[in-house]
Amino acid sequence: MARMLESWRHGLSQTARIGWYAAHYLAVNRMRGPLTPPGEAPFKPQGAFPKWQGMLGEIRKLIEKDAAHVARGTYRAADPLLPLGDALEKSRRFFADMPALDERRLSRGHSEVREKLRGQPGARAYPRYYLQNFHYQTDGWLSEDSARIYDTQVEILFSGTADMMRRQALVPLARWMEGKDQREVSFLDLAAGTGRFLRDLKASWPRLSVLALDLSHAYLGEARRNVKRWRGVQPVQGLAERLPLADASLDVVSSIYLFHELPPKIRRAVIGEAARVLKPGGLFVLTDSLQQGDREDYDGLLEFFPVGFHEPYFTSFLTEDFGALCAAQGLKLVSAETAFLSKVMAFEKEA
Template structure:
């Protein structure tokens, strides 16, 4: 009986987040039309069949999230973990920022950084206002808004999609390594939410995070310092050339990064992940669905790249990451899809001494 009540509470919690996100998008569209009707991006309507399919995938993700908690992949209270504790001031700030976002989109101003933002030393591909976001990823303001923006974008399911890396990561580590201190790296760790979830699933592991943005790393430090246990080691750095020695990590994750990389950089980052992963280690990628295995949702993907500034997304949705993983040396590569996200699970081959 208790489980049924908890599941009902979880479902109500997620539906509340989803309904709020949908209401927010509708209100934002109406305000945008009123302020400047010409600023609306030309998107294609979604057919009833597509909407029904999205709803089915939504329900399947809710069920998977619940079942993974029930099976012990992570504690059930993680289902209610909520980045909205400072909801009201953050949400108000999102509305205050929207006119700038809309104007930036209308003007096609994709590298809009004020003078006080230091852009020296970053790769050119990174210096973008992804999603027309104010300051790109290079300010504390951007970092403060990011988690709520992601939840609104994904209709309250952003965290549920992040948590899908936990089952293959935990299973892969259990199969490959005896119980011992494990080292896990999250690449493009952002504000630290994926590391927070990994800490809940693997409380004894040593966690590491690398990200290009000092502002997002500051936000991650504040979030992760609230959690009992060893503080994850966070480093500002480029995933194309990571400051770790060969064969160091037992597991690596990356969430929502690869679609924001040019194709050659995707390959370089995969090669770097292979280098720093131990033989037998597991690499789990979470990112957007792709046309190659979700052709029925191609219209939705095309709308996404129309609505948001994502300069590498069209290439990404047609990119074969399995081939890239194999080229780097990974094996036993499998795929999963949950809602609007796709996952690659790959292993680094064991060395002769480990066989």
């Protein structure tokens, strides 16, 4: 009975979140400039574009799936909604930043970060592919202002479903964790960002020993704030393609929305590193966007994403064969499941 009540409360709060962020999304669509910059040919997708009624149905299914996992005890319910004052402040920050973001999109300006760091000693710490205004975002990944506003931007983009989609990565983990003592499990989250996924992870397995790796000092600072109530989370600043960790030293590696923002060569290096640091029998959970063919009625929307936002590596990501890339590194696919606009794949390292 307690779980059912928790599930009901959880589902209600997630529905309210979707209403809040969907309202922001509608407001953005009224305020922003045209999707196609002046002089640029209008975007015409080759694939099908989903109808909004169908997308609302998929969001409803995601809410039901999320609540069902809470009811079954797969993972714990999410935190309650933000206090109104905090929510309004995040909303204010988002709308204050939106004109600059819209201006970059209309001018296709995405190299501001690189230009700001040119000639500075600290620039060498970052690979060239990283020094871009992904999503036309102010400061890219490299400032505290960017870190504070990022989660709001993402939730508005996905109408409040981003956290729910991230939580689906906990499902294959829960299966793998059955019969194991969480205190003896070592976990690495690649590109941990602001720690939103780690917050849900630690709520369900508070005694896991977790390394949170990210290249952005500012985003790791935000992650510390998001998981400060739990012990056992160690932030690590570093490259996913060159992990500062020993061979076969970890039980689980997760990657949440990282690979679509990596060049093809770097994707292969990151998978190789994940396989290297995993113990035999260890788990690799890869959660990212849908790819072409996962949902044919969404293929046109996926084509549009790198056009409407600055996502320079997304087009190559859409046709990347992650099953083959992981198999080449001794990682065997054990499950794959879609969740609205995301796909969760789980691999185990062969003995």
